[in-house]
Amino acid sequence: MDSYLIAMVTLAAIYAMMAISLNLSWGLAGMVNLGLAGFISIGAYASGLLTTVLGWPVPLAILAAMIIGLVSGVALTYVTLRLRDDYLAIVTLGFAEVIRLAIVNELWLTHGSDGISGIPGIVAREYGYGFELGTLALALAAVALCYWLADRVRTSPYGRNLRAIRDDPEGTAVAGKNVTLIKVKTFGLSTAIAALAGAFYAHYTSFISPEIFQPLLTMYVFLALTMGGTGNNRGAMLGAFLLIFVLEASRFIAPSLPQFSAVQHAAIREMLVAVLFILTLLYRPQGISPETRHR
Amino acid sequence: MIETILQLAANGIMSGAVLAVAAIGFTMMFAVLRFPNFSLAGHMAGGAYAGWIANTMFGLPLPLALLCGFLVAGGIGVASDFIVLRPLRRAAPITLAIASVAISLFIENALRFGFGNDLRSFDLPLARDWVIGWLRLGPQQVQNAGLAIVAMLILFVIFTFTQTGRAMRATADNAGLAAVKGIDTEKITRLVSFLGMGLAGAAGVLLGADTSIEPLLGLKVILSVFAAAVLGGLGSIPGAVLGAFAIGIVEEASQIVVPATYKGAVGFVAILLVLSFRPSGFLGRRQT
Numbered sequence: 001m002d003s004y005l006i007a008m009v010t011l012a013a014i015y016a017m018m019a020i021s022l023n024l025s026w027g028l029a030g031m032v033n034l035g036l037a038g039f040i041s042i043g044a045y046a047s048g049l050l051t052t053v054l055g056w057p058v059p060l061a062i063l064a065a066m067i068i069g070l071v072s073g074v075a076l077t078y079v080t081l082r083l084r085d086d087y088l089a090i091v092t093l094g095f096a097e098v099i100r101l102a103i104v105n106e107l108w109l110t111h112g113s114d115g116i117s118g119i120p121g122i123v124a125r126e127y128g129y130g131f132e133l134g135t136l137a138l139a140l141a142a143v144a145l146c147y148w149l150a151d152r153v154r155t156s157p158y159g160r161n162l163r164a165i166r167d168d169p170e171g172t173a174v175a176g177k178n179v180t181l182i183k184v185k186t187f188g189l190s191t192a193i194a195a196l197a198g199a200f201y202a203h204y205t206s207f208i209s210p211e212i213f214q215p216l217l218t219m220y221v222f223l224a225l226t227m228g229g230t231g232n233n234r235g236a237m238l239g240a241f242l243l244i245f246v247l248e249a250s251r252f253i254a255p256s257l258p259q260f261s262a263v264q265h266a267a268i269r270e271m272l273v274a275v276l277f278i279l280t281l282l283y284r285p286q287g288i289s290p291e292t293r294h295r
Numbered sequence: 296m297i298e299t300i301l302q303l304a305a306n307g308i309m310s311g312a313v314l315a316v317a318a319i320g321f322t323m324m325f326a327v328l329r330f331p332n333f334s335l336a337g338h339m340a341g342g343a344y345a346g347w348i349a350n351t352m353f354g355l356p357l358p359l360a361l362l363c364g365f366l367v368a369g370g371i372g373v374a375s376d377f378i379v380l381r382p383l384r385r386a387a388p389i390t391l392a393i394a395s396v397a398i399s400l401f402i403e404n405a406l407r408f409g410f411g412n413d414l415r416s417f418d419l420p421l422a423r424d425w426v427i428g429w430l431r432l433g434p435q436q437v438q439n440a441g442l443a444i445v446a447m448l449i450l451f452v453i454f455t456f457t458q459t460g461r462a463m464r465a466t467a468d469n470a471g472l473a474a475v476k477g478i479d480t481e482k483i484t485r486l487v488s489f490l491g492m493g494l495a496g497a498a499g500v501l502l503g504a505d506t507s508i509e510p511l512l513g514l515k516v517i518l519s520v521f522a523a524a525v526l527g528g529l530g531s532i533p534g535a536v537l538g539a540f541a542i543g544i545v546e547e548a549s550q551i552v553v554p555a556t557y558k559g560a561v562g563f564v565a566i567l568l569v570l571s572f573r574p575s576g577f578l579g580r581r582q583t
Contacts, residue, residue: 012433030389032389032392033400034392034393034396037340039569063329079567079570079571080570082568082574083574084330085387085388085389086330086388086389086392086529087388087570087574088518089331089333089392090331090521090525090566091563091566093333094518094521094522094562094563094566095563096566097518097559097560097563098563099561101556101557101559104556105554105556140337151496162383172488179310215396215514216400219396219397221394222393240517261411262406263407263408263411263412266407267404267405267407267408268404268408270400270403270404270407271400271401271404271408272398273400273407274397274398274401274402274404277394277397277399278379278394278397278401281383281390281394282379282382282383282384282396285386285390292362
């Protein structure tokens with residue numbers, strides 16, 4: 001397989017994990033997470049630092065990153081549980097900003113905006129083509145695992161509770177369901193998956209910096225999920241591949257508009273993302289592969 | 296030590312006045328539209344650039360540049376509401392909130408396309424700091440705070456004494472009832488978008504006059520603005536003003552304990568504390 005294609009599919013698989021994470025919290029439980037980029041960066045930095053500074057083996061570091069993602073997600077929801085969705089939006093956004101500030105400022109640990117380089121691959125980078133194919137296979141396996149987990153959540157009685165909470169929180173509480181516990185568990189699982197995606201990204205690209213985990217990244221994942229179909233895990237994966245296609249296709253903007261500078265090309269690209277997102281919300285809010293209704 | 300605290304409090308009051316202008320805009324839009332409008336950040340930047348053009352290219356003094364920033368940001372606000380938010384009026388609040396993030400992304404990148412990422416400064420006379428006893432005050436900051444307070448007074452008069460102001464308050468209280476009483480709530484919504492985003496733009500100009508402007512100017516302070524509104528109770532205008540002064544002062548005072556680079560985290564901590572102990576804020580009525 002062509003190296004470019006492998007790289008794109010690997011990247012799409014990483015985005016698919018992020019989209020599944022968002023679908024768990026937002027799509028299934030109705031808990032918006034505008035701080036997704038923060039949880040992704042937590043996973044990336046945890047795994048990146050554990051391997052480069054402490055020399056941990058990569059699989060162990062990824063596992064630890066997921067646990068840290070889970071704990072931070074649980075801690076954050078615990079504070080905001082009783083609040084309405086719009087407060088959760090503000091709090092998660094603020095959380096991501098604080099994480100970004102910490103990464104930029106704690107130079108002794110994170111090297112600030114210089115970032116961390118030389119992060120080992122999940123498969124040793126020396127294998128070249130083997131590294132590319134191996135990472136791709138592992139990323140796809142991880143997506144499959146996330147999908148399996150998230151879909152079990154969706155189809156189980158537990159998932160029925162989740163949708164009930166999303167659509168009618170008070171009624172669900174009256175029906176005797178422990179809304180709080182269900183919400184905390186779901187958000188924790190979703191942030192653990194976000195951290196997994198971040199860790200994968202770090203080990204795949206070998207370099208991470210605060211630049212990569214801007215709020216724009218959260219927007220990309222929202223676009224992927226909305227295009228694919230909010231509430232549908234398969235839609236989430238489809239949307240991730242679509243997103244990579246859109247982002248890659250937009251690379252052709254630069255050669256076709258040579259009169260503009262690189263900054264302007266980047267600006268056009270992000271305006272396109274914004275417009276595409278708004279158009280999806282206006283004309284196809286259910287996405288390409290809409291959520292199927294359960295009894 | 297006393298001197299330092301007084302100095303920081305004075306600085307906090309001056310930056311709080313500017314924050315208050317944006318926080319009023321945010322909270323009044325929340326009161327009527329019932330969702331947190333994240334595109335406030337983009338509109339702040341849009342207003343700041345409009346004011347900057349008026350000031351540096353047309354040589355207008357700051358108060359007129361401020362008016363330009365207000366009108367342009369208000370205009371963008373009405374346009375973005377009409378094109379994007381109006382068709383989504385019946386959607387869940389959170390869908391609107393996310394759509395507003397996309398609006399902000401669009402405006403910021405439109406500015407980036409036109410003006411690049413460089414920091415730009417207003418063309419303002421440089422003046423020596425005023426020294427009053429221990430206090431050292433920058434004339435520009437004092438002027439900014441003064442302009443912010445004038446803007447707030449004008450708004451207060453509109454809200455309290457005009458028919459339109461009453462209609463806006465009625466719609467915020469109970470949109471259904473206001474409609475029954477013959478108030479055109481769609482028109483009020485448009486007006487609120489104009490005023491709210493206009494205030495955001497005015498705050499953008501004041502922030503720019505204090506330091507400098509760039510496309511992400513609004514995004515950098517948005518957390519403080521949200522914190523001010525949440526602290527005061529979402530939807531309460533006097534609350535937003537009170538909250539803004541509190542956040543302004545605490546942000547300055549935080550420099551005693553943590554490095555100044557963490558100023559941005561103060562808003563987040565304030566939001567968490569308020570939501571944990573008094574979710575309705577200082578002056579909010581609705582318990583959520």
